[in-house]
Amino acid sequence: MSQTRLSNTSRAILGILSTGPLSGYDIKAFADSSVRHFWAVSYGQLYPELKALAAAGLVAAEAQPRGFRRRTVYSLTETGRAALADWLAEPIAGGHELRDELLLKLFFSDPVSPSHLQTLLRQMRRRHEEAAADLTDQQEKLGPRAGALRQAVSRFGGEYHRFRADWCTRLLAEIQGEARR
Amino acid sequence: MSQTRLSNTSRAILGILSTGPLSGYDIKAFADSSVRHFWAVSYGQLYPELKALAAAGLVAAEAQPRGFRRRTVYSLTETGRAALADWLAEPIAGGHELRDELLLKLFFSDPVSPSHLQTLLRQMRRRHEEAAADLTDQQEKLGPRAGALRQAVSRFGGEYHRFRADWCTRLLAEIQGEARR
DNA sequence: GGTACCATGTAACTCGTTACATGATTGT
DNA sequence: ACAATCATGTAACGAGTTACATGGTACC
Structure with a gap:
């Protein structure tokens, strides 16, 4: 419930997870093959954001190692789903800033x-x-x-x-x- | 000669100054009426960048107060003009990242x-x-x-x-x- | 044995915004 | 007197990139 403002990248993560649970690596792969043209996501931001989202209760982390290779799969919680819906319902915030x-x-x-x-x-x-x-x-x-x-x-x-x-x-x-x- | 990499905002400043000497305030006004649609400039960046450019010798600062209102006018130095030309001659650096x-x-x-x-x-x-x-x-x-x-x-x-x-x-x-x- | 891919992370850095603060001048 | 505009700055923050580090697994 700690209403920390979400970054757009966090919202992208929530959006991607709305289709099903994924590991950080898979989220990145999904992003690269879909939203990267208008919203690129880098590991350097992804993993910390995932932890923050988990801490905020918007996603749930589950350890699902493959063999001895550790692996954490994230899934949307109800609050996470609600936060995503809230964002989608909001009008677009600021002016489409362009840096070209x-x-x-x-x-x-x-x-x-x-x-x-x-x-x-x-x-x-x-x-x-x-x-x-x-x-x-x-x-x-x-x-x-x-x-x-x-x-x-x-x-x-x-x-x-x-x-x-x-x-x-x-x-x-x-x-x-x-x-x- | 301290080849500190220039930010695009610095280059915008150099570009704006290439038409003639201006104060920080005027640079901002110029930017707002020209490049702001694809490259916005804020005071919070402008003034520090001007100082840095002056320290690097790319622009020259001259005090030109109007009455008791202090005012610093910046003009391109030869090195500054060369740096601008260098940038213009370079091929475009990275991929047109888009955040929408x-x-x-x-x-x-x-x-x-x-x-x-x-x-x-x-x-x-x-x-x-x-x-x-x-x-x-x-x-x-x-x-x-x-x-x-x-x-x-x-x-x-x-x-x-x-x-x-x-x-x-x-x-x-x-x-x-x-x-x- | 090597290469490619799976998987996760962190530290330093850059760029830029926002919010604030200060004060002079001009015109109504 | 007051508002608008001229003029300059700073501190705190936010978002994102880059470069690095580490190690497992699969396949040839």
Whole structure:
């Protein structure tokens, strides 16, 4: 009942556990194959958070060693499930802050040579294309049996990266036009 | 010459100062009216960073009080200008990490009632529309005399928020379809 | 015997926000 | 007088990453 404010990563953990008990390692694997594109989770945060969640009574820890390899499996408690539901019911808290190094850099890149900008933008485009492909894969793996919103979010990811890749293409075209003058 | 790694916020400061000397307060004002949509700057970071940049010799501080109100104006040094150029010349460092509370929430929202989802999505759409409008304003203020990339980045901001607003609309339609069944 | 994967953790660090504090100046 | 704005800062906190450390197990 100690109403310690949850971090979003904790909520992600609760969300992941809502489908069933998992070990820390498995939570990480799940996160890496699902939410990592918009909410990455690292071990360095995961394990301490799990302990904190257990201490707060939101998850229950059970030792389930495999052979001599220790292993702790976590499952949602009723309070944990309630905390997750509370969060989902809340309106979105703050403003969608965005930290985008590429945009920051581009904003100050007017004095930079067009050829270097081209390299930069092609590189970015490449990355977004890769991310988009990755998400399309993921979407297929999810399959049609996944929840509608999970699908929608995954689809959004793909569209988002494609959107940015396209923007790179358009900007490249502009720069070429400029360079020809 | 003490090659202390620069934070992106420091680079933003250098970028802002590249157009001319400014006080901390003015840097903040400039940032708020330009880069804040993709790189927000707070006083709590700004002033300490300015001191650090001055200590590292990347900016020069000059006391320019107005009456009895103290005021320090910072300007780029040659090393500072070089550091900025170095950064602009570098390829983009890491992968565009994204932290998006809305997507995280939606990903786990399949069990949530459609009516609540509608409220959530409408709220988000509203915010994106506001942000888009704000950026369109900014773009006009920038005018046609601003650098091509500054314009492009500002334009991207608008398109980005519009893109997300549209996505909300599409998702809302899907949810309604679902709810009617 | 080696490599890959399973499994768990910690310490140091970076970046950034929030909340507070202080005081001058300008305009109503 | 008061509010708004100019101007500068600091302390405490929060979230997250990185690098490291440790060891079991499975398979070739």
